[in-house]
Amino acid sequence: MSAMTTTTSTSTEAPLSFRRPSGGRTIKNALATVYVFLATVLTIVPLAWVLYTVITKGIRLILTQQWWLQSQRGITPRREGGGAYHAIVGTVEMALICAAIAVPLGILGAIFLIEYAKGTKVARGVSFMVDILSGIPSIVAALFIYALFITIFGFGRSAIAVSFALVLLMLPVVLRSTEEMLKLVPNELREASYALGVPKWKTILRVVIPTAFSGIMTGIMLGLARVMGETAPLLILVSYAVGINFSPTSDTMGALPTMINSGRDQAPQLPGYERVWAAALTLILISMFLNLLARAIARASKLKEK
Amino acid sequence: MTTQTFAARPTNRLVSSRAAKLAALAAMATLSLAACGSDPTSTGEPVGGAEPGSSANASGLACPEGKLSAEGSSAQANAITEAIVAYNAECGDKATIEYNPTGSGAGIKSFYNGLVDFAGSDSVLKTESSDGVVEADKASERCQNNPAWNLPMVVGPIAFAYNIDGADKLVLNAEVLAEIFKGEIKTWNDPKIAKLNSGVDLPAENITVFFRSDESGTTENTAKFLSKAGNGAWTDEPSKAWTGTGEGKNKSSGVAEATANTKNSISYMEWSYAKDNKLSTAQLDSGKGPVELTGESVGKAVAEAKVKGSGNDLSLDLKYAGTGSGAYPALLVTYEIVCSKGLPADKTAIVKDFLTYFSSPDSQSQLEELGYAPLPTELQSKVQTAVAAIQ
Numbered sequence A: 001m002s003a004m005t006t007t008t009s010t011s012t013e014a015p016l017s018f019r020r021p022s023g024g025r026t027i028k029n030a031l032a033t034v035y036v037f038l039a040t041v042l043t044i045v046p047l048a049w050v051l052y053t054v055i056t057k058g059i060r061l062i063l064t065q066q067w068w069l070q071s072q073r074g075i076t077p078r079r080e081g082g083g084a085y086h087a088i089v090g091t092v093e094m095a096l097i098c099a100a101i102a103v104p105l106g107i108l109g110a111i112f113l114i115e116y117a118k119g120t121k122v123a124r125g126v127s128f129m130v131d132i133l134s135g136i137p138s139i140v141a142a143l144f145i146y147a148l149f150i151t152i153f154g155f156g157r158s159a160i161a162v163s164f165a166l167v168l169l170m171l172p173v174v175l176r177s178t179e180e181m182l183k184l185v186p187n188e189l190r191e192a193s194y195a196l197g198v199p200k201w202k203t204i205l206r207v208v209i210p211t212a213f214s215g216i217m218t219g220i221m222l223g224l225a226r227v228m229g230e231t232a233p234l235l236i237l238v239s240y241a242v243g244i245n246f247s248p249t250s251d252t253m254g255a256l257p258t259m260i261n262s263g264r265d266q267a268p269q270l271p272g273y274e275r276v277w278a279a280a281l282t283l284i285l286i287s288m289f290l291n292l293l294a295r296a297i298a299r300a301s302k303l304k305e306k
Numbered sequence B: 001m002t003t004q005t006f007a008a009r010p011t012n013r014l015v016s017s018r019a020a021k022l023a024a025l026a027a028m029a030t031l032s033l034a035a036c037g038s039d040p041t042s043t044g045e046p047v048g049g050a051e052p053g054s055s056a057n058a059s060g061l062a063c064p065e066g067k068l069s070a071e072g073s074s075a076q077a078n079a080i081t082e083a084i085v086a087y088n089a090e091c092g093d094k095a096t097i098e099y100n101p102t103g104s105g106a107g108i109k110s111f112y113n114g115l116v117d118f119a120g121s122d123s124v125l126k127t128e129s130s131d132g133v134v135e136a137d138k139a140s141e142r143c144q145n146n147p148a149w150n151l152p153m154v155v156g157p158i159a160f161a162y163n164i165d166g167a168d169k170l171v172l173n174a175e176v177l178a179e180i181f182k183g184e185i186k187t188w189n190d191p192k193i194a195k196l197n198s199g200v201d202l203p204a205e206n207i208t209v210f211f212r213s214d215e216s217g218t219t220e221n222t223a224k225f226l227s228k229a230g231n232g233a234w235t236d237e238p239s240k241a242w243t244g245t246g247e248g249k250n251k252s253s254g255v256a257e258a259t260a261n262t263k264n265s266i267s268y269m270e271w272s273y274a275k276d277n278k279l280s281t282a283q284l285d286s287g288k289g290p291v292e293l294t295g296e297s298v299g300k301a302v303a304e305a306k307v308k309g310s311g312n313d314l315s316l317d318l319k320y321a322g323t324g325s326g327a328y329p330a331l332l333v334t335y336e337i338v339c340s341k342g343l344p345a346d347k348t349a350i351v352k353d354f355l356t357y358f359s360s361p362d363s364q365s366q367l368e369e370l371g372y373a374p375l376p377t378e379l380q381s382k383v384q385t386a387v388a389a390i391q
Helices: A002-009 A023-062 A065-069 A085-116 A121-134 A138-152 A159-184 A187-195 A200-228 A232-237 A256-263 A271-303 B013-035 B077-091 B104-112 B135-142 B174-182 B191-196 B217-229 B251-261 B271-276 B295-303 B345-358 B377-388
Strands: B066-072 B095-100 B118-121 B148-163 B208-212 B247-249 B265-270 B283-285 B331-339
Touching (some): A200 A271, A256 A271, B095 B345, B135 B148, B135 B331, B174 B208, B208 B251, B251 B265, B295 B331, B295 B377
8 A cells, every 4th residue: 555655656747547566566465465364364264163163062062051050970971961060160169269369469469560679670580580480381380289289298189289280370471461551550640649648559559550450350361261271280180070079178179171181082972072072162161251251341441431 | 452542541439340340240150150050960870771779778888978089090981980870879979989090000100199099900000110119019008008909890801893894794813913913914805814704705905003102001901912812923012002003093082983984994992992983893713713702702701810919919810812712812901909908997988888889790790881891700709808808
């Protein structure tokens, strides 16, 4: 577009006769367009394909009430029935315990880094460590907790150990996104607050945090969605249970990723095979729900401006 | 992204209250879901057909309450999960037993590290050191210095499943199988195969062999069978990794699916997977005529095994070659590895009660439908004696 306008602007008075750009440029343009288009298609195709497969294979069970209200206890791969309730409970519970630890730590850490220690060596050091932490594969986090809790301290496996491993994965996400949000809060707001004689802690609590609130929530939701799909900590730190279990200290607990994993090795003719797809779809739905919730929260805080 | 849009916005209570409302809504949705879930009521009829809940203690079960966690061999996973369901149906869901098919090696490790209450394994605890660990010693350490016992519980026949159009019957023997799996016999109309299958018209097509690409007890036991019964045609040391020819597929389900989808292919797998995928299985001719794979023919082969453990430790020495007529010798036995003594009393009670049920004729007779073979009667009673001696 801009290329065209520059070429035409040279011959202003003539009855607009567009000179075609040189052959080389036309070809480059066409090639680039094709590449960009192909890249888009290549990104969308696998995504759409995955969604299509999971939805078509899993939708039937998802739509039954039983799926959301019953566990897999007493149901074997050869039997119809049962649901994913135990796994949903497990996944949600472990994620919530994880969030209960990671969110305060992450937010307070970010506040320290931005509001109190900005530009200092400590802040740079901590930021650097957080960057490293966010690059840790989940299996490493799981093995670290295994070594610490089970090998050294001698506790058994438990759902709460999984939550601790998940904290290691969620913390950097929350801390990073909160940090970015706090950076975006304009200094004028803080200064205005100080000018009115508001102490620093109250400024942070009443001005800075509310301003960045929606962004922080988005970060938390995305962190949660990420953590819920992690499989490695579940495989190492807890064993899969088919029955309902609410106790976080128990050594067996159901979870959606391990429900998928435990049913993966089945013949496609068995009823259990369909439940694997349905569990996958459930997990996708929960992640999607969290993403939508994050957006809704962001939007809700936007509306009030009017 | 959205970040710029809400960055420079001084806020008031309205923001957070809206967001809080949303969050509250989400929380309520979660809680209401949490409020009304349940385990399916145990009307689950055991696949074998025994009546559920029929007078709870008909089989003399104590039905203690509590929780048990076990893991190990995936070869017995289908059998033990069905047995757990059937046991719970008998007992009215008093105990919670979880079995995770993580593999024999992982199961044994979890057992001696005290993470699970018993392990399932397709080989017995090793008494010699490997990687500086003597499994049997570690296990007895876990059992408060009492020996751990290997109790044979599930017999898993190894099926040689094939996919050839128009051949509903195929007879093979260990030697020919070894040559097929070594890649020495390349086509289905090879004279060596034809000799065993007179009257059957086999195609002049190449044989496609599939094997387990993951480490597997099925592979090890297949190789053991081939090396012991193959008249020297299989010379490799049996191991969990496949040493023959072919194309690797992941897990039993992988080889079964590949065989089902590929014409002129053959593979080895646990019988239950061949059954689930509706594959034809080859008959074995060990010198006394072709033998079909059935619970009975496998049972005959197991009955010829010698118990090599002492006392109540019932590790078996399987006989692969020279079995009697009507015996199908390609099989693996999975064991439950338990503490003879030393588990907490409440756990011991459930272990004993569940294994009593699992080794009972009632439960064993249901195994064949799942693609396993019941333990021979004599061995069943030995296992029952051993289970009763657990303290």
